[in-house]
Amino acid sequence: MKKEEILKKIEDYGVVGSGGAGFPTHIKYRTKAETVIVNLAECEPLLRVDQQLAERYGEDLVEGLECAMTAVDAGEGIIALKEKYRKAVQKLEPLLNDRMRIFYLRDVYPAGDEFITIKMATGKSVPPASIPISIGVVVSNAQTLINVARAMKGQPVVTRTITVTGNVKNPVTVTVPIGISYRQLLEMTGNDISGEDAYIDGGPFMGKMLTDLDSTVTKTSGGLVVLPKDHVLVKIKTQPMSHILRVARTVCEQCQLCTDLCPRNIIGHRDLKPHMSIRAVNYGKMTQSQTIKGAILCSDCGVCELYSCPVNISPRRVNQAIKQELVSLGIKYEGVLSNEDPLWNARLVPSRQIANRAGLKNYYHLDAPLLEDLPDVHKVRINLKQHVGVPSEPVVLPGDPVKKGDLIARIKKGQLGANLHASIDGVVSKINDKEITIEKGGEEEWK
Numbered sequence: 053m054k055k056e057e058i059l060k061k062i063e064d065y066g067v068v069g070s071g072g073a074g075f076p077t078h079i080k081y082r083t084k085a086e087t088v089i090v091n092l093a094e095c096e097p098l099l100r101v102d103q104q105l106a107e108r109y110g111e112d113l114v115e116g117l118e119c120a121m122t123a124v125d126a127g128e129g130i131i132a133l134k135e136k137y138r139k140a141v142q143k144l145e146p147l148l149n150d151r152m153r154i155f156y157l158r159d160v161y162p163a164g165d166e167f168i169t170i171k172m173a174t175g176k177s178v179p180p181a182s183i184p185i186s187i188g189v190v191v192s193n194a195q196t197l198i199n200v201a202r203a204m205k206g207q208p209v210v211t212r213t214i215t216v217t218g219n220v221k222n223p224v225t226v227t228v229p230i231g232i233s234y235r236q237l238l239e240m241t242g243n244d245i246s247g248e249d250a251y252i253d254g255g256p257f258m259g260k261m262l263t264d265l266d267s268t269v270t271k272t273s274g275g276l277v278v279l280p281k282d283h284v285l286v287k288i289k290t291q292p293m294s295h296i297l298r299v300a301r302t303v304c305e306q307c308q309l310c311t312d313l314c315p316r317n318i319i320g321h322r323d324l325k326p327h328m329s330i331r332a333v334n335y336g337k338m339t340q341s342q343t344i345k346g347a348i349l350c351s352d353c354g355v356c357e358l359y360s361c362p363v364n365i366s367p368r369r370v371n372q373a374i375k376q377e378l379v380s381l382g383i384k385y386e387g388v389l390s391n392e393d394p395l396w397n398a399r400l401v402p403s404r405q406i407a408n409r410a411g412l413k414n415y416y417h418l419d420a421p422l423l424e425d426l427p428d429v430h431k432v433r434i435n436l437k438q439h440v441g442v443p444s445e446p447v448v449l450p451g452d453p454v455k456k457g458d459l460i461a462r463i464k465k466g467q468l469g470a471n472l473h474a475s476i477d478g479v480v481s482k483i484n485d486k487e488i489t490i491e492k493g494g495e496e497e498w499k
């Protein structure tokens with residue numbers, strides 16, 4: 053298939069980056085690169101999606117990689133994964149052509165931060181406040197590339213594979229229609245909903261607290277991690293800023309461990325100095341200082357708050373607050389790549405160690421096997437904005453019957469966005485400015 057044909061199908065069938073904010077893939081691939089990296093690190097402990105998809109759908113993944121390489125004119129494809137994903141390796145190895153190779157990432161966190169993945173797989177650092185294409189690299193995750201391959205066969209993105217794990221009786225990884233609620237997800241996987249639990253949307257480290265179980269699974273949902281309400285990770289994620297600042301003022305000993313182990317700092321983003329962010333909020337405003345602007349470079353990985361700081365301060369949250377203030381003032385970071393720490397590779401934190409320190413020891417071993425034989429879904433609410441850009445524009449009306457895979461909302465003309473498709477057969481029962489609801493069994497009512 054030719055480059056333009058590939059990009060058109062990716063656009064038509066609604067492929068967006070599955071591993072991050074959902075950047076539309078047809079725009080991302082409209083470039084030229086030397087290398088495409090498949091980010092199969094899945095470095096958030098407990099998530100088991102990409103490693104199992106690679107094992108089950110290796111052919112699609114490699115075909116998606118081939119399409120991505122053609123789209124961006126890349127001569128090299130690298131699948132970056134951990135050696136412990138042995139079954140995925142066994143599946144993928146015989147499928148690779150001579151322009152593709154596997155790179156074994158160390159089992160460290162955050163191996164899946166794309167800047168760190170690139171550094172490990174190619175030795176190159178992405179400059180601060182830049183993106184991988186600036187050094188000729190495009191990174192996509194496994195689910196994105198599987199969706200690319202399926203788009204070539206005319207299959208739109210209508211499902212999402214997601215791990216449900218943690219304090220549940222049935223840890224499992226399931227492929228579900230986009231638009232089901234997290235409540236439905238828990239019920240259909242045989243897991244109880246308890247008032248004693250808290251819910252994280254995404255991985256345990258970088259995921260956000262889920263306050264409404266009726267919110268819906270989107271193209272970018274990666275996990276549902278259930279933890280007791282008094283779990284240390286829940287406390288860290290929910291502590292108010294006033295508390296964080298009070299602790300920072302009282303106990304920060306300026307030991308610099310947060311900076312010495314900061315993954316972005318050690319690959320050459322030296323203006324990101326979390327200990328200086330703490331100093332800044334303790335001793336006054338420094339919004340013009342290059343060091344404070346460096347907070348913009350923080351990836352939110354959480355190594356500083358979960359592992360480095362001996363006195364439980366959260367430089368990550370402080371950086372988030374500084375970033376917000378800088379953005380509101382229209383201040384941007386400008387700076388260059390500095391020398392990496394000669395020991396950068398050795399300073400990355402072993403996954404098991406950080407998981408143990410973050411109180412995940414009891415859940416770290418959970419397999420969450422991939423199941424695809426699930427009960428029928430009778431209702432979905434498809435969010436109109438599951439991607440970077442503006443919300444999609446509905447092309448259906450209440451009462452319209454739809455089949456799974458039908459286009460229901462399209463990219464607004466001239467805007468950044470992604471097409472959306474029905475994820476179940478049924479009837480459009482409701483449309484508002486946020487979502488399109490499709491229900492099964494209402495067909496007669498609407499005639």
Ligand code: SF4
Nearest residue numbers: 304306307308310361
């Ligand atoms: S690791 Fe903790 S105590 Fe040390 S400088 Fe950073 S925030 Fe302060």
Ligand code: SF4
Nearest residue numbers: 314350351353354356
């Ligand atoms: S969260 Fe902390 S460790 Fe991670 S990039 Fe930001 S400052 Fe560095």
